[in-house]
Amino acid sequence: MGDREFISASVWSDYTKMKPLGAGNFASVFLAEHKKNPGMMVAIKTCSSGDIPKVKVMKKEFTCLDKAQHDHIVDLKGGYDDPTSPNGETSLVLEYAPHGDLVTFLQSKDHRLTERRVQSIMRQLLHAVGFLHSNGYV
16 A cells, blocks of 8 residues: 556556546546456546646645545556656546546436435545544545
8 A cells, every 4th residue: 555656658558548527627537448457447537747736736646545545535546657648648547436526426416315325425425534534634
């Protein structure tokens, strides 16, 4: 736990880009499939290596997620620094959450939140925050 390093290669040498999942001011996220393990879906978060402030944030996120291994925190699968792309590309390979993040899930009209479901969500959040707090992250 906490000993992984970025691989100096293109993330796309190991994964096939399937579709965009989202984009923001910070990074773009794509659904991807592992080439050697068909069916293994991941979320790949990428940003230009030329944008130093964003790369620093990505590397800090990598370090935190590498150490913060917990059932209720998205799992980090790896990180890539691609020096061969035109602007460089820094990528995080993350566990794919098919329902998106919690905010997206809660805003979705596809489900009804019962009191029992809200209790379950709150319990998971509190476990994750407790873990982060006990390890000095918050």
